[in-house]
Amino acid sequence: MEVYYNDIDDDCNQQTNDDDQDGDGFAAQTSMGPDCDDSNPNINPRAEDIPGNGIDEDCDGSDRVITSEDRDGDGVSEVDGDCDDDNAQVSPNNQEIPYNSLDDDCDSMTRDNDLDRDGFNSPLDCDDDNAMINPNMAEIYYNNVDDDCNPQSKDGDADGDGFNAQIVGGGDCNDDVAAANPDAEEVPYNGIDDDCDASTRDNDLDNDGFTRDVDCNDNDDNVNPDIVENASTNCSDGVDNNCVGGDIQCDDSAVDSDGDGVPDDQDCEPNNADIPGPVEIADNGLDDDCDGEIDNACNDDAFDESNYNDGPANASAMDDYNGRYESFLVLCPNDTDWYQIRLEAGDGLEVDLRFEHAQGDIDLGLYRRNNGSLTEAGLTAVASSTSLTDNEVVYTARATVADTYYIKVYQFGANPDRLEYDMMINVFESCQDDPEEPGGEHNDTLDEATSLPELGLDRQVCDYDADWYSFSLNRSQNVRIDTMFQQQSGDLDVELWDAETRSRVIGSYSSTFSNEVIEVEDLAAGNYVFKVYGFVGSSNAYRVFLSSGSSQSSEFRDDDDYDIPDGGDEPGVYTTPAIRFPDVPAGSIVRKLKLKQLDINHRCLGDLQVTLFWDGVPITTLWNREGENCDDAGLDDDSLTSIGCSSFSGIFGRDICFENRFYPAFDDNDPNQPLFQNGFDPMFSGLDAQGELTVEIKDFVSGNTGKLVNVQFELEYFIP
Incomplete structure (x- = not known):
């Protein structure tokens, strides 16, 4: 249990700050900080002082008093309802300007963001005027709307093969099947137009008018049931030219009593012109195909x-x-x-x-x-x-x-x-299984095991399904396999099997953890398979990766200042140069990324969106136009007692300063267990540790400027 103000981290928990009992980001006056009431998170130097209630909410030494003075000269005083009498652009006479982080009209009912009240702010909400469009919605294909605000789910490409469906003017003739598109090769006899080209045939490849079920050689248009074959024509050539009864032997004196083209001495039913035929007919007492066997009655199901x-x-x-x-x-x-x-x-x-x-x-x-x-x-x-x-x-x-x-x-x-x-x-109710590809479906059994997925690629187990993956060791070595998922969404279990003996080596069956970990010391050289499945039919997304289990760290730091371009009709964007962590061996896998410090000074923090990318792919958004009245509203880590975020500009709100945050965060009491608080999001875990990290800062509103003044990261990774 944490004992506050004793300069000791009693509970070994970074989330409980010894100097900040109420967790509002400000150290108590007891610890030489500015918080005049460290038992109430609504009282601190950043809080708004409510006039006349006898409480000093902003810790300036006294309760604020409303005056009739019009300090900003906009014609409206606090007595008349000006909610920010130090800003002439804010008063009850103004119209609300969305997305500027200000209450322009002093009316809390007119929203500055999340205009459609669906719980998602812009720009995360790609249409903030329509509550039916947000990241929680399922994509409705072919309606010309990005329903789920996810660029990966293309409205015109339901199967995700890169080609829009013909229904929306694209070239994909079968948007239910990713393997069918104009770039695919035609697979004969599967009943599908794989290449979306009617001229490449799926059946009757020799174009002789007969499909494979009756054409005994579908690659030769001179072999089919219409070809004449008897004792004098197309005989003794080793070919069943008419697909009936095999090759007829030439015989000028042959007798063909039933006139079916097969001489009596080669015909098992010389008085029946329908025999030999192409197929055996069940339960008729006849050897229809002259193979020496008569098919008896078939007991059906x-x-x-x-x-x-x-x-x-x-x-x-x-x-x-x-x-x-x-x-x-x-x-x-x-x-x-x-x-x-x-x-x-x-x-x-x-x-x-x-x-x-x-x-x-x-x-x-x-x-x-x-x-x-x-x-x-x-x-x-x-x-x-x-x-x-x-x-x-x-x-x-x-x-x-x-x-x-x-x-x-x-x-x-x-x-x-x-x-x-x-x-x-097996119907996967509201569950989308993996695509058919290496590291994906179909890998439902030991014999169908595929290679492990690419690093950073998430996979899905649907109800009563299983995914099997194979790997080989050419020498005895330590092995660790992490399978990360959000346990609350569905319990997954894992097993390691010996592929040669088809026997289980070890399993992990926790009912409470969000990372099933299998660790084996000196696992012998050989071929192995790894099974991921849902407990009692559970479904869940997961990320799996294989390592030695040994970890190391590498750091990057840059203290230079960089200007953030001002926004306008288009956002101003600053992106850091690519960050590659030094001395990381090839094949290493990220365990977690620690943001030791990120400091951005800006005159209006509500203008900004800050995102971390890895190899050009967005991984997590650190700041999404948050704060209040251009300040940080205590959402970052600056305080008098913080090591790096202690400047007075930060304390009083006009910088974003993050310090010692982890992506993903792990449980202090169990370092193997990630803390997924907002759904399954492994973030950087499982990515290629030799990748490139970038920080992107977007300014969406004109009129305020700022700088990136410090960035420092530490990468923890598993070595191969």
């Missing part, structure tokens, strides 16, 4: 038995499985299974299929209704999965509008076998 779901019009309605698989689903020969599920705007969807590829190849497609007809051609293709593995996954990170989505499960080509599969449908 419960979905087909209750409602034969062979097309979008009769697709089986499904629910969110929340991480659970539906097992014993069946594809009968030459059948297709369709399912449907409803998504609300902002929801994500992942469909996972598992089966034995050695028994037959199953593929997967995802579509949405998009007001189209209930046929495959009438739906809008969203994603497809056509691998050669035992798993298929289709996925949409975020539904831009509420719609019904359709899932197609089908066999590749002609397949006479009954195939079983398991399916999981």
Whole structure:
């Protein structure tokens, strides 16, 4: 517990100042400071003295008395309602001028900032006249409005692939899928126009009029069901030219009783012109494709038995499985299974299929209704999965509008076998999962583990999802893995696995911390995977990075003065030269940035916005046109007892002085635990420590000038 005014930091907490019990930024008179009542944060040299109440709020020695004198000569005295009789630009006769940090009209009901009263000040609020536009809103695509004030979410580019949708005049023909855009390469047979070019074909690649399901060689237009092949034409050439019954052997004396082009001695049904055919028909007692096997009756699954779901019009309605698989689903020969599920705007969807590829190849497609007809051609293709593995996954990170989505499960080509599969449908309610890219989706299992995300790149676990990452060690070494998140938003747990033995090495399962840390000394050389998942289906954003766990520090200081250009129609901007911290080894990762001191002198602090950038990307805003009547309103760190912020100009409000602030801040009692007070914001943690720091100061209003007079930082980083 802190004992005040004894010159000792009793509780080892930087937030409790020994000389400032009420925390208003001013040391008590007991400690030779100016605060005449250190038990009341509303009484200090910066406070406004309320006349006639018998209290000396501004510590000038007496209670202020309202007079009829018009000190500023604007025609209105304090008695008549002038709230600042030392400034002729402020009186009840004036109009309020927004964003100048002054109560111009002496009316507290006319706002100087946050004009739309949505809780966000300009410029953080990109439209301060519309309460439906602010950083808390979700982006509504294609309405020509930046609803969320986030330049990263482009109104015309819902999938974030850099191309605007065709609906707003862009070239992206499928703005639900980031992998589909004019720069992409066409992927054959996935049902999607990947490159937004109708001339590059997705199916029937040889343009012979037959798609892959009936064309046994889709790269040769001389091979298809229309080609004549019999004992005298296109025979004995090693090619199944008409995709029926294999290569016909030449024989001038051959007999073809049914006239199907296949000689009787090569025809398993010489009196049936429909045999051999391209596919086996189940349960008809015939060897339709002459492969020596007759397909028996197919026992289908419960979905087909209750409602034969062979097309979008009769697709089986499904629910969110929340991480659970539906097992014993069946594809009968030459059948297709369709399912449907409803998504609300902002929801994500992942469909996972598992089966034995050695028994037959199953593929997967995802579509949405998009007001189209209930046929495959009438739906809008969203994603497809056509691998050669035992798993298929289709996925949409975020539904831009509420719609019904359709899932197609089908066999590749002609397949006479009954195939079983398991399916999981996971709806991420109001959760946008990671993009499909290295360090992103799909990395839901150990076998699908991807490389760790780029430094500083945040990732997302949605409900009943998991993210797996892989890394290798070429020698035994100490390893530390930090996974930072805001625990109040959802509890995440982590595990380290040995990729070769497929066994867990160690886990971290705290229920209260906002940083799950795994540390292993002398971890053996080998291949490892790292799992991040939500406890009991929790969702959360996180940032993960790998280091040795050993940390060092590097400092930068500049005491020169730099002019801040005055604002006007456009903001005046001063940006410091790029700051690179000395002697930081390559591969090092930022743990935290300490702002040891930043001092800005300016005649009106409400004009200013101060932002820290790393490698050109804004990380945190230190000051956003705050203060009161051009002063700092006690929001910074200047006081008589501060080490660097002790000038009288600072004490009485006309400078911004920050001292010993951390980005992010960590718990004094647990140095591994960050303090996320305003949502998940790891700030500089996890960034490349060899990056460049810059300070940007913007002046939004003309008429007042100032300087940056001191800047000093300390960077703490983990070495590789």
